[in-house]
Amino acid sequence: MAETMELRDIEVWDGNMAASHALRQAQVDVVAAYPITPSTPIVENYGSFMANGYIDGEYVMAESEHGAMSCCIGAAAAGGRVATATSSQGFALMVETLYSASGMRLPILLNVVNRAIGAPLNVNGDHSDMYMGRDSGWIQIDCYNPQDVYDMNLVAFRVAEDHDVRLPAMVHQDGFMTSHTVQRVKTLSDDIAYNFVGEFNPMNDMLDLDNPVTHGVQTEEDWHYEHKARQHHALMSNVLPKIQEAFDELESLTGRKYNIVEGYNMNDAEVAIVCMGTSVETAYEVTKELREQGIKAGVVGIRIFRPFPLEQISALLKECKAIGILDRSSPNGTVGALYNEITGALFNSDTNAVVNNYIYGLGGRDLTKTSIHSIYRQLHENAQAGHLTTPLQQFIGLRGPKLSFF
């Protein structure tokens, strides 16, 4: 039996440590990992908890990220609670197996500490890896700080393992900005955290020897389409209500309130920025300053990236006059992915909003308050003009001549 760890009500943790403690409190059966910067400390801390008797489980050192996720798939099919962590190139190597995990309906938890994808090789944060996972059939939850990471890990286990869901989940945090920046994290006791996640309830597990089951079978044109439809249906219909349920219970337990889409100063906002990760809180700071100057500025933070809460986002944004969508991933040949999705969400609404796209922060380039101020200034001009006064897509915080498209 694993030992209980006495935690202070408020611990000083970085995002990685917050994730490690959430995995420990959930009493994961199997962690198979191939550590990669900046997610390394998640499994490193976990290994030390295990060595010190705080975890009953298996830690498997894999030969690659592809192997790590493959081990997780095997362990999940066998009937265990399973988790791991990765970043960047390691995430890229996992991609093939991510589709197996979701298609096989295995509720694995993957902590993704967002990092740029080379070349040029870069260990710092941007959202390239998160974007790479967006069609893989996983639930994707985004965090803005270590407290979010702790809470969202607990939520993710609970939702992913629900028998009406049975889908794997990623919990995203920004490399270094969240993963290595220590902040105050309000904790739950081991008992309360475990009870919130709930006892793992296996489904069609391979270790049920009286009811043998073959996992990962082949279907061709006869049934493949139906399987994919069923999976999409579960992701679209069952996940958001279960997340809302978990958010509600977490709120009653802790007083901390999370939303499917996070809106800050959005009630009467005329200009709004939509962004993810640590940028959300920076933008929130800027809106407070702008409101003192009489500009009705708001922020929409994406909390659940997949399944994409299209209706909720549209409802929150459609009254705005100008919207700036921030993408922290090189769009490589089109508009940013978030821009695409949000303009798509707004297209059939009665909005008159003018929407443009900002690329920023690639490879860990800082997003300063000054940059966000200048974005809001442009949005304010667009709002007053009622049309785009600037190019649609602009690179911000970039050295050299201004770069823009469309």
Added chain:
Amino acid sequence: MEMQNGWNTFEIGTILRPFEGSVTDVANTLPEDRSYSQSNSYSASVADWRIEKPIFHAEHCIDCQFCWIYCPDMSIISRDKKMVSIDYEHCKGCGICVEVCPTTPKALLMFPEQQDETQALSQWPQKEKKKAKDK
């Protein structure tokens, strides 16, 4: 079992059940006595994949079990370590059993799929006499 007639009716997770209902001690149950489900490959005949088939001549067999060990499709039927027959529903005619058969003449030989078994057995090669060694 529910009819599989749409995207919302099958069990989730790309799974198949090898047996109808629960099983106990299946490892000690002979294949012919197991409750294999329709989706189990045991229930599917692949006899028509074959253009040549192995025929078994019991008189020449020494029950070494090489064929049973090497057969990639578990199509050598052996009971109590005695070679019994060939499972022609699952044999694909690869010829490995014939290749590994150590007797002279072999107890397993490949014949065209249409070959009559009685006739094949009657035409089986005879044991060769030992040649005098060169001195």
